[in-house]
Amino acid sequence: MTRRDASRWHPAEYAFWALPIVAYFVFPDHLALLAQIAIAALFAVSLDLILGYAGIVSLGHAAFFGIGAYAAGLLAQAGWGDPVLGLACATLAAAVTGFATSFLVLRGADLTRLMVTLGVASMLYVLANKLTDITGGLDGLQGVEMKPIFGQFAFDLYGKTAYVYCTIILFVMFWIARRVVHSPFGLSLQGIRQNAVRMPALGTPVNARLVAVYTLGAAYAGIAGALLTQTTQFVSIDVFSFSRSAEVLLILVLGGIGSLYGGILGAVVFMTVHEYLSGIDPLYWQFWLGLLLIVVVLFARGGIMGTLRLASKVRA
Amino acid sequence: MTVLFDGIASGLLLFLISVGLSVTLGLMNFVNLAHGAFAMLGGYVCVVLLNRYGVPFLATLPIAMIVSALAGVVLERTLYRRLYGAPHLDQVLFSIGLVFMSISTANYFFGDHQQPLHLPPMLSGQFHVAGADIGAYRLFLIVVGLVLAGGLQWLVTGTKFGASLRAAVDNPRIARGLGIDVDRVFVVTFALGSALAALGGALGIEMLGLDPEFPITYIVYFLIVVAVGGSGNIKGSLIASLILGICDVEGKYYVPQIGAFVIYLVMVVTLIFRPQGLFGRMAAK
Amino acid sequence: MTYALQTRNLFKRFGGFLATNDVTLNVAEGARHALIGPNGAGKTTLINLLTGFLEPTSGSVILKNEDVTRQPQHRRVKRGLARTFQINRLFADMTALQSVILAVNERRGIAGHWWRPVSAHGEAIDDAASLLSQLGLLEVAHVPTKDLPYGKQRLIEIALALAAQPSVLLLDEPAAGVPTGESRELFETIARLPREVTVLLIEHDMDLVFRFADRISVLVAGALLTEDVPDMIAADPRVREVYLGDAGHG
Numbered sequence: 046m047t048r049r050d051a052s053r054w055h056p057a058e059y060a061f062w063a064l065p066i067v068a069y070f071v072f073p074d075h076l077a078l079l080a081q082i083a084i085a086a087l088f089a090v091s092l093d094l095i096l097g098y099a100g101i102v103s104l105g106h107a108a109f110f111g112i113g114a115y116a117a118g119l120l121a122q123a124g125w126g127d128p129v130l131g132l133a134c135a136t137l138a139a140a141v142t143g144f145a146t147s148f149l150v151l152r153g154a155d156l157t158r159l160m161v162t163l164g165v166a167s168m169l170y171v172l173a174n175k176l177t178d179i180t181g182g183l184d185g186l187q188g189v190e191m192k193p194i195f196g197q198f199a200f201d202l203y204g205k206t207a208y209v210y211c212t213i214i215l216f217v218m219f220w221i222a223r224r225v226v227h228s229p230f231g232l233s234l235q236g237i238r239q240n241a242v243r244m245p246a247l248g249t250p251v252n253a254r255l256v257a258v259y260t261l262g263a264a265y266a267g268i269a270g271a272l273l274t275q276t277t278q279f280v281s282i283d284v285f286s287f288s289r290s291a292e293v294l295l296i297l298v299l300g301g302i303g304s305l306y307g308g309i310l311g312a313v314v315f316m317t318v319h320e321y322l323s324g325i326d327p328l329y330w331q332f333w334l335g336l337l338l339i340v341v342v343l344f345a346r347g348g349i350m351g352t353l354r355l356a357s358k359v360r361a
Numbered sequence: 362m363t364v365l366f367d368g369i370a371s372g373l374l375l376f377l378i379s380v381g382l383s384v385t386l387g388l389m390n391f392v393n394l395a396h397g398a399f400a401m402l403g404g405y406v407c408v409v410l411l412n413r414y415g416v417p418f419l420a421t422l423p424i425a426m427i428v429s430a431l432a433g434v435v436l437e438r439t440l441y442r443r444l445y446g447a448p449h450l451d452q453v454l455f456s457i458g459l460v461f462m463s464i465s466t467a468n469y470f471f472g473d474h475q476q477p478l479h480l481p482p483m484l485s486g487q488f489h490v491a492g493a494d495i496g497a498y499r500l501f502l503i504v505v506g507l508v509l510a511g512g513l514q515w516l517v518t519g520t521k522f523g524a525s526l527r528a529a530v531d532n533p534r535i536a537r538g539l540g541i542d543v544d545r546v547f548v549v550t551f552a553l554g555s556a557l558a559a560l561g562g563a564l565g566i567e568m569l570g571l572d573p574e575f576p577i578t579y580i581v582y583f584l585i586v587v588a589v590g591g592s593g594n595i596k597g598s599l600i601a602s603l604i605l606g607i608c609d610v611e612g613k614y615y616v617p618q619i620g621a622f623v624i625y626l627v628m629v630v631t632l633i634f635r636p637q638g639l640f641g642r643m644a645a646k
Numbered sequence: 647m648t649y650a651l652q653t654r655n656l657f658k659r660f661g662g663f664l665a666t667n668d669v670t671l672n673v674a675e676g677a678r679h680a681l682i683g684p685n686g687a688g689k690t691t692l693i694n695l696l697t698g699f700l701e702p703t704s705g706s707v708i709l710k711n712e713d714v715t716r717q718p719q720h721r722r723v724k725r726g727l728a729r730t731f732q733i734n735r736l737f738a739d740m741t742a743l744q745s746v747i748l749a750v751n752e753r754r755g756i757a758g759h760w761w762r763p764v765s766a767h768g769e770a771i772d773d774a775a776s777l778l779s780q781l782g783l784l785e786v787a788h789v790p791t792k793d794l795p796y797g798k799q800r801l802i803e804i805a806l807a808l809a810a811q812p813s814v815l816l817l818d819e820p821a822a823g824v825p826t827g828e829s830r831e832l833f834e835t836i837a838r839l840p841r842e843v844t845v846l847l848i849e850h851d852m853d854l855v856f857r858f859a860d861r862i863s864v865l866v867a868g869a870l871l872t873e874d875v876p877d878m879i880a881a882d883p884r885v886r887e888v889y890l891g892d893a894g895h896g
Contacts, residue, residue: 050765052763052766102449102450102453149633152633154449155448156386156392157632159449159450159453160584160588160632161629163581164625164626164629165625165629167581167625168626171619171621175622224760224762227764227765228761228762228764229758229759229760230760232747232748232751232757232764233748233751233752235737236737236740236748240735240738242735243735244720245718246723246728246731246807247720247723247806247809247810248752249720249757250718287581288577295454328465329465331461331462331468332466334458334461335457335460335463336458338454338455338457338458338461339440342451342454342458343440343443343444346451
């Protein structure tokens, strides 16, 4: 058996990344949805970094998504509508928030982490709700006007620019994340997830690693949030909501934890089904979503990626 | 004074609803985020019986409890038990799935509006005591809540079932070794917790409201009770519920700007400095 | 005499239980020092205090003339103190090679590097592979740890400690659960360590202890009973009474 170096790109991966280009031509009427898929995928990748690789469970990952969304929105509202500048500031704001709150998730079992992250996101929700003057409260942040990207590409009504913009950002961020998880740092995160007690005895500063990855995951989520603001030119308070945190967890679990691609596949399936079912009736959607979640937890713990891997093993 | 009274009443409601969650977590180490769905079920049973079939309010309460207890037993036997010992993340995802299904089911049958509740005349009046206005219903809630809290405390500390329960919470493995049927203790506890949640849900319509989003709206409150009270700790849950109820009501009344914020902050700080809860036992490990 | 590892009046209390009672231990540089004592004497607790896995109630731990009592585990590892665990603590889903690379990366100070892939750090991989070959693990280098037999897993446990290239190595019953033939190999590997490496060993097999150690400390009920060369320990009636006699070791 020859061993493949997992950090090298597999042919299937090239094929996978050709799909967004194909999609652009095949579904010209659905580019807005496709852009939303790319955003959800990036958000799921951000959670995968902290949950799938470092093993930190979170019920409040929307906190960073929301910080990014508001940062980009407020900046554009104040007249700095350059999208790339917005992304940079949103990333920074989310990273700082992530760094500051990372110290809360260092200690404690899963349950403590779940509740602490939930608590942090809830606090931000309440803050956004109360600071009506700044955030617009429940009405959302109005008057977000985006300038053309690099002064060249204006956001158009069909969502062409938005789609290309989101997909490129997704790809670049995915590529960076892929490097990170295959690096020695990524390996040590997996070590922490698999046996956090052993790691200090190897000389690993576990807390420093966790702070680093939590900050990185937060920055990623902030980018996803900023993209949502920039493509919809609006910020709703539910960027901080419990449902959003639960949804991204679900997308990741549906796709498969700990492979980066799982989050992307999960987002594609989730958003497509969402669009289709909520087109019929929003109520059905939530029902089937709940059922799907239960089925995945009980019968298909690996999600889509796990099932694919199993299938390829059976064939081999 | 009136506000304090309201706070105590709302605290006792939270206690009724959350105590089952606390015990489930302490006993089976199961994070059941769907616990609020049982409270919602109780609420809807109460409303339907009252508004559609004219059953008296007080008579709807035991029926709501029985229906919810049955639902609890069925779900526990068919689904929950499969995830005992599973990672907390799985349990959380599973119970969020249940929450979503319960929300959409409630929405399907009852619509997304708040359910109206017409209290019987004898519970809707007000007293004037020592210069304060005290709602008859609040008084009723407090009496019921305290009686049940006392009853539960007796059940847990004064009966054989309670002894088995405490042993099982302390150490399920040793309890099994002592011949305690931990599975059965758990079904009964789960049913009881569901029934109490249903009672809380029904009694709480007037104060907490009832719509399909109920299980999500109050999820954080239930978790706070558990986090602050210490899982599996009835007295802790009671004290935590009362503090939470009073702070919540007073906070919304006096400092509406930051009331809810303070509550979340208290939860996070508690978890960081005393992960086993303010009133929890020191963790054995 | 220079000491690699010392404790001064070390105490550790768990609630009402005194697990470590006024232990002042001196392990000479380059020593093959064994720590013996009946079950429950507090040997593992002492190791945990030395490595920083536990914090002492009072007293101090001195590593190469430096007080490390307040230092976290990973700092002590960086200063050359490595250990194995009595019960394997491994990385179930990683292969033997990946696990050892993890430890080697840490020693080489590249474990925090986040850009170039693991596979691009060739020297670390070579280090890991040569360690695996020393321990006879090369054939199973690509097998996930959880699929390996216990004896091999035990060797990975040792490999993880050796990967740190420690100057002081603490071995907590390294041969526990290893078949006899393999345990001899295991001790040969340990015996081949350079003389500069100081070894503190907890072991129940008295044959191995007396063959391997040049110094023995006896721990009873959390306190040091005596410390001497193996012959004197073997002749000491108190040791026979509290340990060798009633524990049934010959």
